[in-house]
Amino acid sequence: MQWIAGDLHVSQKMTRYIRFAVRTDHQSQTKCTGVIGSLRILNEIGRLPIYYADSVRELLDQIDRDMPCPPFSKNQWSAESVCWFKDSAKEWISVFREVVAILQDSDYDVVTLTTERPGMILYEDDIQVVAKSKHY
Numbered sequence: 001m002q003w004i005a006g007d008l009h010v011s012q013k014m015t016r017y018i019r020f021a022v023r024t025d026h027q028s029q030t031k032c033t034g035v036i037g038s039l040r041i042l043n044e045i046g047r048l049p050i051y052y053a054d055s056v057r058e059l060l061d062q063i064d065r066d067m068p069c070p071p072f073s074k075n076q077w078s079a080e081s082v083c084w085f086k087d088s089a090k091e092w093i094s095v096f097r098e099v100v101a102i103l104q105d106s107d108y109d110v111v112t113l114t115t116e117r118p119g120m121i122l123y124e125d126d127i128q129v130v131a132k133s134k135h136y
Contacts, residue, residue, distance in 0.1 A: 016115070020112055068127065071123070
């Protein structure tokens with residue numbers, strides 16, 4: 001905060017939240033599938049081009065090993081609860097952009113959503129939040 005000529009000036013930066021989702025045939029953004037789930041399915045059913053095999057294995061291993069996993073099953077959050085990256089999680093956003101590129105190259109329609117209001121925050125860690133919203 002900074003005082004200038006008797007006025008209070010607050011220079012707070014609002015956190016922006018970023019979500020990557022695979023579009024489906026549903027119109028609602030709440031019905032979109034997450035990119036990691038889609039990548040895992042694509043990999044399991046053998047629809048990934050062979051030249052992505054090593055990259056996908058490394059990406060999934062890195063995510064499983066290093067990224068905090070919100071406790072979805074423990075908390076029994078509704079289907080309207082989704083993960084959003086904090087804009088400060090630049091390294092993880094970069095990792096997920098690699099996932100997005102692979103999915104797009106495999107003919108998946110991936111959308112990037114951004115907002116300053118992801119909904120009611122149910123969980124938070126250093127890189128992400130889980131928020132409940134009927135809009136996202």
